[in-house]
Amino acid sequence: MDEVPLETRELRYFVAVAEELHFGRAAERLGMAQPPLSRAIQRLERRLGVRLLARDRRGVALTDAGRTLLHEGRAALEATLAAGRRARRAGAEGGAGERLVLAVKAGAFHELLRKLLAAHAAEPGSAEVEVVPSGVCEQEEMLRDGRADVALLHVPPRSLAGFDSERLSTEGQVAVLPAGHPLAARASLSMAEVGAVPDLPLARWPGRDGFPPGPGPEIHDQTQLAQLIALGRAAAVFPESATSWLWSAHAAVPLVDAPEVAGHLAWPAHSRSRALAALVRTATRL
Structure with a gap:
């Protein structure tokens, strides 16, 4: 089967339509007119050789192929966005040394985080760690879209798919x-x-x-x-x-019957950051 490379613009257009299930709302969200958006989706379907959207008088629905592309397309767009953010962050250092952004839910892991930051700062040549308290269940998204390099999060219920991780704690x-x-x-x-x-x-x-x-x-x-x-x-x-x-x-x-939750330090599986590797080594020693 021939490979069909996809452009970021195509994915962005399709994801908007697939999430809104309405061409007018998707066009407004993208800041463009509806006719060129409709034509772009039709061209994408022709190139892929599959129907992504089922259109009828009742509206727009995703086909099986469309649901697959929505899932994969979201991940691809997040990866592209994350790459740009991390590249800008690395370039902004100006030779001053790598800086890590650590996301943690506001109010969570207080004692563990305090010990981790103190132990890491005591290591020779350790990178600066910027702690960003995040909103409810936001740490995973911050890792995926590049706003954070590493995160402290509880599992379950959040997914570790696509991340490497080290379990640091288990609690009730x-x-x-x-x-x-x-x-x-x-x-x-x-x-x-x-x-x-x-x-x-x-x-x-x-x-x-x-x-x-x-x-x-x-x-x-x-x-x-x-x-x-x-x-x-x-x-x-x-x-x-x-x-x-x-x-x-x-x-x-x-709660006597609530499942225990594990505290994980998680980071993107493809990371090659030496500063991140040093932070992970410190965490596992704790």
Whole structure:
């Protein structure tokens, strides 16, 4: 079968249409007129020899081939974007030495991160590490799109596909509740007990495909979550080490049946950075 090389522009056009499932909205998102976008997608389909989109009076839907290209195209665009960002970051150093950007969820891994940074800084010739506290479930995306070189993240639920990683910790989980709630006085809770409280729905975290269904509020940042819990409008489940951000209006109760979560240091599998390799060696020694 003949190879059909794809251009970044083609992928960007297709991903926009595939995500919007509407040529007009995709054209507006891309800042272009709809007719040339439609022609570009048709040319792409002819070149590939497959239908990517099924069009009818009801709208636009992805074919099996289209779903495959959406998945692969997103990854390819992310890799291209990441390469540019990391190249600019390396060039901006001006000979001053490599700098690593480490993404970590705000409030998480506080003690582990403190020890890691101190041990790394004590190594001769160690690179500067810029710590970027990230939003909810954002570390993986920061690695994929090049905003970060390395990340501390919890597994599960996030995926390590495409990354190399080292497991640094394993810990239990806790329910974070309003301090005045009756369940906050318990020595421990089960997941079923936490999920069965009608006045404290579990907060919903964003994923790649949006928020999961459920009655709980959609959470966009740590401050929003903290306030909703303090007001008695939501509850959340966190790894034990991620509770350093708790307010006095919060309580953390151990969950006896929640799965343990592992803390991983993760980085792109193709990385050849010596500075990153040095940071990983320091982390594994800890």
